[in-house]
Amino acid sequence: MRRPTIADIARQAGVSKGAVSYALNGQPGVSEATRARILAIANEIGWRPNIAARALNGARAHAVGLALCRPARFLGVEPFFMELISGIEAELSARSYALLLQVVGDHEAEMGVYRRWWGEGRVDGAILVDLHLDDPRVPQVEELGMPVVVLGHPSAAGSLVPVWADDSAAVRETVEYLVALGHRRIARVAGLPQLSHTAIRDRAFGDVCAGLGLDACPIVHTDYTGEEGARATRRLLSSPERPTAIVFDNDIMAVAGLSVAQEMRLDVPADLSVVAWDDSPLCQVVRPPLTVLTRDIPAYGAHAAQRLLALIDGVEARPLEDEAPRLTTRGSTAPPA
Amino acid sequence: MRRPTIADIARQAGVSKGAVSYALNGQPGVSEATRARILAIANEIGWRPNIAARALNGARAHAVGLALCRPARFLGVEPFFMELISGIEAELSARSYALLLQVVGDHEAEMGVYRRWWGEGRVDGAILVDLHLDDPRVPQVEELGMPVVVLGHPSAAGSLVPVWADDSAAVRETVEYLVALGHRRIARVAGLPQLSHTAIRDRAFGDVCAGLGLDACPIVHTDYTGEEGARATRRLLSSPERPTAIVFDNDIMAVAGLSVAQEMRLDVPADLSVVAWDDSPLCQVVRPPLTVLTRDIPAYGAHAAQRLLALIDGVEARPLEDEAPRLTTRGSTAPPA
DNA sequence: CCCCTCGGCTGAACCGGTCCAGTGACCCTC
DNA sequence: GAGGGTCACTGGACCGGTTCAGCCGAGGGG
Numbered sequence: 075m076r077r078p079t080i081a082d083i084a085r086q087a088g089v090s091k092g093a094v095s096y097a098l099n100g101q102p103g104v105s106e107a108t109r110a111r112i113l114a115i116a117n118e119i120g121w122r123p124n125i126a127a128r129a130l131n132g133a134r135a136h137a138v139g140l141a142l143c144r145p146a147r148f149l150g151v152e153p154f155f156m157e158l159i160s161g162i163e164a165e166l167s168a169r170s171y172a173l174l175l176q177v178v179g180d181h182e183a184e185m186g187v188y189r190r191w192w193g194e195g196r197v198d199g200a201i202l203v204d205l206h207l208d209d210p211r212v213p214q215v216e217e218l219g220m221p222v223v224v225l226g227h228p229s230a231a232g233s234l235v236p237v238w239a240d241d242s243a244a245v246r247e248t249v250e251y252l253v254a255l256g257h258r259r260i261a262r263v264a265g266l267p268q269l270s271h272t273a274i275r276d277r278a279f280g281d282v283c284a285g286l287g288l289d290a291c292p293i294v295h296t297d298y299t300g301e302e303g304a305r306a307t308r309r310l311l312s313s314p315e316r317p318t319a320i321v322f323d324n325d326i327m328a329v330a331g332l333s334v335a336q337e338m339r340l341d342v343p344a345d346l347s348v349v350a351w352d353d354s355p356l357c358q359v360v361r362p363p364l365t366v367l368t369r370d371i372p373a374y375g376a377h378a379a380q381r382l383l384a385l386i387d388g389v390e391a392r393p394l395e396d397e398a399p400r401l402t403t404r405g406s407t408a409p410p411a
Numbered sequence: 412m413r414r415p416t417i418a419d420i421a422r423q424a425g426v427s428k429g430a431v432s433y434a435l436n437g438q439p440g441v442s443e444a445t446r447a448r449i450l451a452i453a454n455e456i457g458w459r460p461n462i463a464a465r466a467l468n469g470a471r472a473h474a475v476g477l478a479l480c481r482p483a484r485f486l487g488v489e490p491f492f493m494e495l496i497s498g499i500e501a502e503l504s505a506r507s508y509a510l511l512l513q514v515v516g517d518h519e520a521e522m523g524v525y526r527r528w529w530g531e532g533r534v535d536g537a538i539l540v541d542l543h544l545d546d547p548r549v550p551q552v553e554e555l556g557m558p559v560v561v562l563g564h565p566s567a568a569g570s571l572v573p574v575w576a577d578d579s580a581a582v583r584e585t586v587e588y589l590v591a592l593g594h595r596r597i598a599r600v601a602g603l604p605q606l607s608h609t610a611i612r613d614r615a616f617g618d619v620c621a622g623l624g625l626d627a628c629p630i631v632h633t634d635y636t637g638e639e640g641a642r643a644t645r646r647l648l649s650s651p652e653r654p655t656a657i658v659f660d661n662d663i664m665a666v667a668g669l670s671v672a673q674e675m676r677l678d679v680p681a682d683l684s685v686v687a688w689d690d691s692p693l694c695q696v697v698r699p700p701l702t703v704l705t706r707d708i709p710a711y712g713a714h715a716a717q718r719l720l721a722l723i724d725g726v727e728a729r730p731l732e733d734e735a736p737r738l739t740t741r742g743s744t745a746p747p748a
Numbered sequence: 749c750c751c752c753t754c755g756g757c758t759g760a761a762c763c764g765g766t767c768c769a770g771t772g773a774c775c776c777t778c
Numbered sequence: 779g780a781g782g783g784t785c786a787c788t789g790g791a792c793c794g795g796t797t798c799a800g801c802c803g804a805g806g807g808g
Contacts, residue, residue, distance in 0.1 A: 079795080081794075091759090092760090095795070095797080105757090124467070124532045125533055126793085127793075129763090131794095131795065160514045167515075170527075174511060190507075333698040356663065360666065361674055416765080429789075440787075464766085468792075
């Protein structure tokens, strides 16, 4: 059962292919009566435009790409990506754009994917995530000439359109809140040090702590996994000057840290306050529920998709600073005992 | 800067388009010398085949679709989908197939997506997940004539190619293990009752409990969220005949249940044993670490992708029963006090 | 009444590949 | 040395749309 084409419609309607094309695309050149007849036939025989044929005429591919460059076992852990994707999706599907997804092993493979997608005309643009310091992808993508929106701070985005949130403000809010509660020894269990947002949060953390005249404010870097989060927490809590509050860079490490504290017979929040970055159902089911830095991740994705679509349409896409993460206090933070 | 086409290569090599096509596709019809020359030129100018042009010749779209039909906030929670996707991906990208992803609100929208993808020639096939009892998508997809692999039990897959795991065996293994430990009152906190795998697990649970002559073995249905998992656990633990072991249908509910038990001053595993379905880093960071039913989810996705690619290639794709989930015991299960 | 305009439509080129029929050139063979 | 076969390659149709130039007829203006 062949898929119907405009030639089939043309034959049935007794007009030319050209007329059918005009009718179906809402362009002038056919009378209303003919247009209605053609639309009725198209509808009846279940015609759909063949995107390949459309794309061949220099038109858009009506798809954008997203390549994720973290090992599968890390990806699954964090709700972040799934939420981000659903936000991107919502925006794309409203405009009938498809999302091409690929999980890659490293940046080289990721660039290979972009080159292929772009070269084959599969996508009209892409969204770059997890920016690194001096990210090699930025100049390479710039050279490729593909429309790209970057999820990350403008300082690392080169000439690409950035969509970002003010992590520094969030760090400041958190530390100031903890200090207001009476904490003086605050630690940070951070993610991968080569990620640009890790660096930004690190610097903000250092600056705020110094500005408030706090004692040692150690930062430990991890790979975002529960195991490393647990190990980092164990180390921090075993030190002679153990912190009374720890800020974690994601939820799974925060939960792991919570478990470690309880294992070490420390009461949370009396002996240790815990803050997690990014809210997730997980943070609310553990006891005590975790104080978190909340972001609207789907909105974040949606905004990136909007900017990308604008870019593809040739509209000048301006950088977008999204809402800064907000501190949501729950049971895991309190004045130190 | 226009993308190079085979016409450009032909001009530079001084041959016809046809010869270039043969050379680039490894087909006979050109001498090795000419082929080498053409490949060198193609490589030099960075030529990539335009998939639209290829697809137009009745060739494959070289993409498969996956539509996920759960609200975004549920999707993010479970690592399942991300792991599944990365497994599917690994198989697809090895064959240079792309994955089209869409998050939809309901089955009707999902069918709309499939109709569009298939009608537009965007995909060569799709993978159907989260089968329901009497799933309306099955007959509709059959009618569409699109190659489809179903992740779910053959009994619900109609004429579509199923890839599934023996959940019944996993349920049996779990209950028998708990009974061997000395448990007599075992409960199950299940997922959405309309899902076919929930029904299968429910039935297996009932059968095994009855077969072993156990007392009341209640089943509570939820929407997979931590909140409902917590509520279900609270209800079960408040009943006069409270269970000494609970088997949860996912990890987040198991963690929520664990928290509820600890809140109610019940010791896990002394007063209550907890088993989670699907291992995830989460299960290992909480205290005690959870006994789980482990599946190799990426492999599951990879197998589905393999079957789908076979189907697309016109090879008869046989149903595939994947490995049954294995019980991995950790600290959350023990003989009842 | 004739010319001009314009709406409505046709026919064909075009996008970038694939693939088939056909054409020489060359070699082998009887 | 004529006939047949193979090899290497060419030219062009084709896929399913879009788009443009051009054509025809009706209606309006002078």
